[in-house]
Every structure is written in C-alpha cells, then in structure tokens.
Amino acid sequence: MKKIIMMGAREDEKTFALEWGKKNNIDVTVTTEVLNNDTYHLVQGFDGISLQQTMGIPTEMYQQLRKDGFKQIAQRSAGFDMYDLEEATKQNLLITNVPAYSPNSVAEFTVSSALNCLRHTEEIQRRVHSQDFTWDSRILSKEVRSLTIGILGTGRIGQVTGQIFKGFGANIIGYDLYKSTAAEEILTYEDDFDVFLAQSDIVSIHMPLTKDNHHLFNKETFDKMKPGSILINAARGGIVDTNALINALNEGQLAGCALDTYEQEMNYVTKDWQNKKLDDPILQELIQREDVLYTPHIAFYTETAVENLVFGALEACLSVLTTGTAETIVNN
Secondary structure, eight states, rough: EEEEEESSSOOHHHHHHHHHHHHHOOOOEEOOOOOOOTGGGTTTTTTTTEESSSSOOOOOHHHHHHHOHHHHHHEESSOTTTTHHHHHHHTTEEEEEOOOOOHHHHHHHHHHHHHHHHHHHHHHEEEEETTTOOGGGOOOOOOGGGGGEESSSSSSSHHHHHHHHHHOEEEEEEOSOOOOTGGGGOOOOOHHHHHHHHHEEEEEEEEOTTTTTTOOOOHHHHHHHTTEEEEEEOOOGGBBBBHHHHHHHHHTSSEEESSSSSSTTTTTTTTTTTTOSOOHHHHHHHHHHEEEEEESOOOOOSSSHHHHHHHHHHHHHHHHHHHHHOTTTTOO
C-alpha cells in the first residue's frame, strides 16, 4: 500500500483526506506541520507528499527530497509561486497544483466583497453599532448595473466572476494576454491595458503571480485607473504594491478596495494573532482603514472547494507515483 503524507493540513481537510485514502486504498497520514528543515524528518518513509505551503521550502530541500526517492510535491492550491520551479525541475521533482477546485467559491466572494465596498457596508455597520442612523453622501452608492467591471485574467474564476456581475446588468470588459473564446460570451476584451484601467469602475484581479506581473499595480498603474474606482484582489498579494495602493487611497484616486490577499500574508494567514501585536504596520493599517475590506485569503473557503483541493492534490500525487506524470504538473 502506497503512503502519502499531507502536511499543513487543517481539521476540515482531514475528513476528506481520510475518505479519499479509504476509497483509493492509500495510507494517508495528516499533520498540521508544514514542511521545513525542522519537520523534514516527518516525510521519511512516505512515497508521496501533499503540501499547503504559503512560504517556500529551502533550496537544498529539493535535492534532499529527490535523494530520498521522492518524485513530486502536490500543492493544495491553484497558486504555486511559493516554489522554485527551476530548482524542482533540476532535481526531477514534479510540482502539481489544483487549478480548478471551485471557480464559484472565489467568484462569489469577489462579487460580495465588491458589493460591500460599493455599498459602504463597513461604514454603515460602524455607524449602526454607535447608534448613528443618519444618511449622507459618504454612504451614497451606485448601482452595479451602471458600472463597467474590468476582469483582469479571464480564466475559469474570471469568467464566473464576470458572469455573476453580468447578472446585475453591468458592462463587463476583460484584459488577458491569452484570450478565451468562452470568456468572449461574457465580456468584451480590451486590447490596451491602460484603456482597460481607465474604463473600469471596478477592477477585479484573477491571475497567477509571476515574475512579470509582480507589483503590476503600482503608482503608475493606479494613476491610470478611473478616479474613484475600486480594486478587488482575490488572486495573489504580490501583484499589488501595497504602499502604492495606500497612497492611491489617501489621494482619493481609489474609492476603496477589497483585499483577500496581501503580499506579506504568509507570516499571519491561518494563524491566531488575537491579543498579540502585529509586527507589520502596513497590515495593521489595512485592517484599520474604513476604505479597505481585508480578509485572510479566505475567498476559496467553501466545503466544495476544500473537498476538491484535497481530492485533486492527492489524485495528482497518486498519478505521479503510479504513472510518472499528472495532468496538473506546473514545471513540466
């Protein structure tokens, strides 16, 4: 019987992992520990590994994994920017991801976040909690049907997001280096990125983080956005220069933003920081600002998505172990 260790696992993943193991006659061991130098001994004796890393692994560990007979790492997310793909390839280690675990989970959260920003839900709730029931221009909203929604990245999640917004009657435009025929049924592509930014009342990011788009949203980008627009990022934190974002909010170039990802989130996300001082003043400001809706990378977090992530990662792991390949390899 093959043995797979699933590291960095949450309690909600454990049930699905054990169910999958029983169904496939695989010995699946689940641990909350993440893979690092201190925990490497835990993988000894296993055939395959599934990880939920937010931070990378030491460079020398790729060689050690291969030396110990491992063929793969199955990441339980769509994103894989935490891995050194060149080094993994050099060591003949296959990295897999789960690219389509549930587009609806992220898309629905994206739209709800945009609505909360648009309708000033945070401000209204703050007033209500202080028993202030007045109306004024600070909570005056626009209707979605009157807006142009810009979908940046028109893959599965971007398409579902655009489809939901279209249901409100909004005008949907898209920008992507790789156009999709399916997406063209939902949105109209804009070929010029600057024009795309200038036309969008809400820009919703749905693209992976790469070396080429790191800090794609910077001072220059924000200056090109439509004044008073809203930015939604439920993709990867590194796509947005957070300091530049805060400046754009302070200057009134942006009316607000919703961030489900933050570029330094790996130090905090999935950890309980209650009654502790945050060591990150930027994150502290994001949390405290009334024009920022910050959530801890939780857009995907539905029962369907968690099940699909666990099953997808373990199936990719097993595929590599039994056939030497998988459909979701990202460094092949």
